[in-house]
Amino acid sequence: MFFTYLRRELRRRRKAALVVASGLALGIALVIVVSSASAGMQQAQGKVLESLYGLGTDMTVTKAAPPPSEGGRERPRFNFDAQDGDETQSSDIVMPQGFETLASSTVGKVADQTGVAGAVGGLSLSVLKVDGEFKPGEFAPRENTSGGGGGGGTGGPQGEVRGGGANFDVNSYTVYGTDTAHQDLGPLTSSKITDGRTFETTETDAEVAVVDSAYAKEKKYKVGSDVTIKGTKFEIVGIATADSGDASANLYIPLKRAQTLSDSKDKVTTVYVKADDSQQIAAVKSAVQKNIPGTTVTTSADLADRVSGSLSTASDLATSVGKWLSIAVLIAAFVVAGLLTMSAVTRRVQEFGTLKALGWKSGRVTRQVVGEAMVNGLVGGALGIAVGVAGAYVLTAVSPSLTAEVGSAAAGPGGGGGGMIRAGGPAGQAADKAIEIALTAPISAATIALAVGLAVTGGLIAGAFGGWRASRLRPADALRRVE
Template identity: 80%
Template sequence: MFLIYLRRELRRRRKAALVVASGLALGIALVIVVNSVSTGMQRAQGDVLESLYGLGTDMTVTKAADPASEGGPARPRFNFDAQDGEEQQSNDFVMPQGFQTLAADTVDKVAGQSGVAAAVGGLSLTVVKVDGEFKPGEFQPREGGPGGGGGSTGGPQGEVRGGGAAFDVDSSTVYGTDTTHQDLGPLTSSRITDGRAFTAADAGAKVAVVDAAYAKEKKYRVGGDLTLKGTTFDIIGIATADSGDAAADLYLPLKQAQTLSDSKDKITTVYVRADDSQQLGAVEETIRKNIPGTTVTSSADLADTVSGSLSTASDLAAGVGKWLSIIVLVAAFVVAGLLTMSAVGRRVQEFGTLKALGWTSGRVTRQVAGEAMVNGLVGGVLGIAVGVAAAYTVTAAAPSLTARLGAAAGGPGAPGGGMFRGGGPAAQAADKAVEIGLTAPVSVTTIALAVGLAVTGGLVAGAFGGWRASRLRPADALRRVE
């Protein structure tokens, strides 16, 4: 009887039911879109940070910045060993990024700290290649000198004119990776798309893996070679970054990178994985306390320095978007409840007559609540359909967002200060903007939330209508009879 009466009443009042369901659908769809976009923002931010930290890395350890009174980090000096008669010059200057290095045994110290599961050292370098030529000046006699009919004697009767220098400067980045421990560090955020990766046997070999974008620019290929500071390296692989820009243009075995930069037994960064990702704060504090002279930076710290349109959109989604969805949802619930109450008010004769025929107040209330619950579920289905379609549209369109690390914010991550002072891939990326395509993935959790909201909306509307229906009396129906 309950279902028969429910179906008949919903069919008879389908326009009113559709209005209630549509209001709930709007609120539910907005919640789905906001949650999906927020999830997409978090993934995009993770993609930006992944190229710096590498897969599985929880934090990095770098050398602490020198006090300002000590003059800060050293500045690069370019010295040319030009010889007489040589006009063409070509020099490679290889320097640790940030000009700050740690002793290689810092890796073992970090690995021995409580809560640390693994620690791997790396050396990040900047290579500045200077190509050009010196053009010597030419001696030209002065007018009136010897043969010119005048001038003093006993000294040069002329001057050197012309000459100069023209140089082309090109820079690239190199990351020295520990080939015996490749499960941590920036190289893990790229995949080998041609050739092979490093092996433990490559620790002392003169081999290189080249980033795909840099290889295309310089026309490098697997099986070819490249030269850095007079040393030739065989190219064994091409690596393509999974997202964003690569952490470095070239990857070399750590020992070779140390030799190139005259940084024997030195590293710029220690990449750390914690035993428990929920205890990163405690591990960070332990390392900072037990290993003085270092700066410990977690992925959460670096995430706070992300700026650009990605950060702006993320703030809007987290702030305005969530509050807007809550306001719309509450409004939809209230409107659904009021419309249900209004519908009950128009059915006074009907419910009064049913009570006169023996229906109890509880049965009438359940009938109204059942109708409201169905309206809520219909609204939930419509809302899920609209929300998923909108999220899919965002993913298909993939609007482009930019993210800048540290430097754009002018905060502690800016080059020459704060967490990037110690060098490493973070220093390289501090002044680099990364472009990310936004996605809006819809998770099972989001769908479950939508269903829960639909049920809640039905219950709220049913509570309003049921309360009104329970107060009706058979006499109310008789008073309405003409």
């Protein structure tokens, strides 16, 4: 009897039921789109941090920068030997990024801290290469127009030097020295070997290199090619492609070889740390800072706070404006659904009064009204899910490109560091080098469950309004309206 009457009433009042369901559907669809967009932005931010930080890394340890009062950093100098005639000159300056290094023994100290599952050291280098040639000028004797002797009274040739000069090309790139015996941590883990191979564990001091795919394409490198760094020739054994964003370095070489090239024996610039438990990251950070003075510990959460640009702005917009807009629309939809249901009950005074006169209890009438409202809510939920999924699909298909930058809060001494984040990865992405991420709007099971919960809630709220009105009806109200 309940379902028969329910089906008949919903068919008879299709327009009113559709209005209630549409209002709920609008609010639910908006919640799905906003939730999906927010989840997509969080994923995009995760990709940015992953490309800057390295997979499997919970925190990094670097040397604390000295105060500016202790003086600025040393500027690079180039020395060339002057030669007669045309002479090609080349000079490489290899220096640790940020000009701050830690002793290699720091890696062991960090690994001994409570809660640390693993620690690996790496050496981030900047290479500035100058190539070119000096061309000496040519002496041109000055013509004698005085009609006298050619000496001009000075006893030497008269004339001027013409031509000559210098033509040099400056090229800079980044190199990361990786511990080939422990390749499960560090920036190279955020790239995938797409050609050739990675380092072998025995190649701790070998003259081999892995090249980032973008840099290899620019320089036309391939597996088997040679690249020369400060007079040392390295064979390229692999091409690595970053999983997202920019690679952490242009070239990767064994750690010991990087230390030799930069005159940084037993030195590292960064210690990459993996915690036993993600819940212990804060405690591990405190322990390292307390037990190993002169270091700066940066977690992925710290780095996330430095992400700026349209990615951060859009994420804030989705989580603030979008959230409150969704709440406002949902409240309006629930209130409208409740008022429409109560209005429909008021128009059915004669019907419900007659049913009560025939023996229906107030509770049965109330359950009937609540049942109708619940069906309207579920229909609205189904429509809302369909519209929300379609909206998320359209947002993903359009794929607006968002940018993210990392501020230079951890720059080296003297206000320098070249705008690089030393704690974020070996290459220390430059602050003016934005990473572009395509926005998606993934829909999770939790989002669908939230939509169903909202649909049920909307039905219950509308049913509560209507049920309260129906419970107050009396059979005499119906008799007074009988014509």
